[in-house]
Amino acid sequence: MRNSPNWPDPRAHILRHVPDAAVLYFSPDILQATVRRFQSGFDGLVTYAVKANPGEEILANLVAAGIGAFDVASPEEMRAVRRVCPTAVLHYNNPVRSPAEVAVAADMGVRSFSIDCLSELDKLSGTVAPDAEISVRLALPVGGAAYDFGAKFGAGPERATELLQAVAARGFTPSMTFHPGTQCADPAAWGAYIGTVAQVAEAAGVRLSRLNVGGGFAAHRVGPAPDLEAIFSHIRAEVTRVFGAEAPDLVCEPGRAMVAEALTMAVRVKALRACGAVFLNDGVYGGLTEIRDIGAPDRIAVMAPDGTPRTAAPCARVVFGPTCDSIDRLPDPLALPGDIQEGDYLLISGMGAYTQSLSTGFNGYGLSDVVTVARV
Numbered sequence: 108m109r110n111s112p113n114w115p116d117p118r119a120h121i122l123r124h125v126p127d128a129a130v131l132y133f134s135p136d137i138l139q140a141t142v143r144r145f146q147s148g149f150d151g152l153v154t155y156a157v158k159a160n161p162g163e164e165i166l167a168n169l170v171a172a173g174i175g176a177f178d179v180a181s182p183e184e185m186r187a188v189r190r191v192c193p194t195a196v197l198h199y200n201n202p203v204r205s206p207a208e209v210a211v212a213a214d215m216g217v218r219s220f221s222i223d224c225l226s227e228l229d230k231l232s233g234t235v236a237p238d239a240e241i242s243v244r245l246a247l248p249v250g251g252a253a254y255d256f257g258a259k260f261g262a263g264p265e266r267a268t269e270l271l272q273a274v275a276a277r278g279f280t281p282s283m284t285f286h287p288g289t290q291c292a293d294p295a296a297w298g299a300y301i302g303t304v305a306q307v308a309e310a311a312g313v314r315l316s317r318l319n320v321g322g323g324f325a326a327h328r329v330g331p332a333p334d335l336e337a338i339f340s341h342i343r344a345e346v347t348r349v350f351g352a353e354a355p356d357l358v359c360e361p362g363r364a365m366v367a368e369a370l371t372m373a374v375r376v377k378a379l380r381a382c383g384a385v386f387l388n389d390g391v392y393g394g395l396t397e398i399r400d401i402g403a404p405d406r407i408a409v410m411a412p413d414g415t416p417r418t419a420a421p422c423a424r425v426v427f428g429p430t431c432d433s434i435d436r437l438p439d440p441l442a443l444p445g446d447i448q449e450g451d452y453l454l455i456s457g458m459g460a461y462t463q464s465l466s467t468g469f470n471g472y473g474l475s476d477v478v479t480v481a482r483v
């Protein structure tokens with residue numbers, strides 16, 4: 108499925124419809140091109156982390172481009188994937204699960220799980236397939252990401268060694284996984300993990316079936332675009348260097364970097380105050396939630412409703428969202444053109460990840476339907 112685009116680009120849709128609610132514009136071509144970039148550059152199985160954007164049109168285009176396996180965290184994500192692709196392979200890599208969730212996964216034929224603690228292995232034993240793949244999730248204090256995923260999940264090297272031995276002793280297929288943290292642009296973060304994974308496997312005396320190197324690949328938010336190929340080749344070089352002939356098959360599970368570039372968000376200026384503050388029709392309760400946690404993107408073009416670009420020198424402005432809540436404010440001032448006016452549109456590029464999936468309908472705002480375009 109490609110969703111034949113109704114519009115050449117966001118600008119054409121805005122000129123015709125003058126939308127007053129925030130809109131996401133989706134380019135299936137860009138999503139499919141990103142899939143091809145991962146598939147040709149990453150030397151292993153490319154899966155998709157559904158939480159970054161579980162939209163049906165996103166999942167369908169990923170499947171059309173050849174993605175057949177998905178990282179899911181909940182029964183609802185499993186069902187969302189299977190609705191679009193009944194044969195999809197599901198990797199249930201949320202390492203904390205209720206017994207009821209484990210039972211749903213077993214019913215749905217899930218055969219790949221991650222754990223970071225013995226009690227979670229106990230929950231799986233006896234319910235999931237006896238030879239299911241169980242990946243031990245490693246956590247290290249490495250830098251390079253926007254925030255640290257190791258702070259919540261993952262076992263340190265010593266506990267990971269014990270867990271890996273337990274997985275093998277119980278007859279499961281032993282693998283390992285890690286997540287370097289989201290929006291990570293530093294290949295060395297993967298290298299540090301891969302080196303420790305090899306040490307853990309050696310200490311445990313277990314040959315790994317697969318190594319899942321996580322998501323975390325950076326999207327283009329600020330400055331120059333991140334060099335994904337440099338990360339891919341560093342991963343392959345490090346795996347070859349530390350494992351040699353015993354190298355496990357590789358899996359990756361990008362969320363952000365797979366989907367970010369395929370969607371552009373348009374938000375509108377509702378009001379401009381004399382003090383320079385800007386009120387937008389979306390904010391931290393909607394598609395701009397992540398700005399609070401990882402900072403604002405700098406890929407923002409501003410245009411008048413007739414399509415004229417605003418080009419005056421930027422000045423820093425306080426930005427509020429539309430709800431009646433004083434928390435609904437961007438944490439830092441945003442650099443916006445000095446000639447910005449009420450009714451203008453901000454076109455924010457690279458907004459496909461963690462926008463729809465985090466948007467609430469608080470106060471009656473939030474993101475409207477996705478509009479399909481040829482290019483964003």
Ligand SMILES: *Cc1c(COP(=O)(O)O)cnc(C)c1O
Pocket residue numbers: 156158159178200201286288289290321322323324360361362363364460
């Ligand atoms: C969130 C998550 C991902 C995707 O992370 P991105 O930073 O969006 O690439 C992959 N794997 C697991 C286990 C996750 O929790």
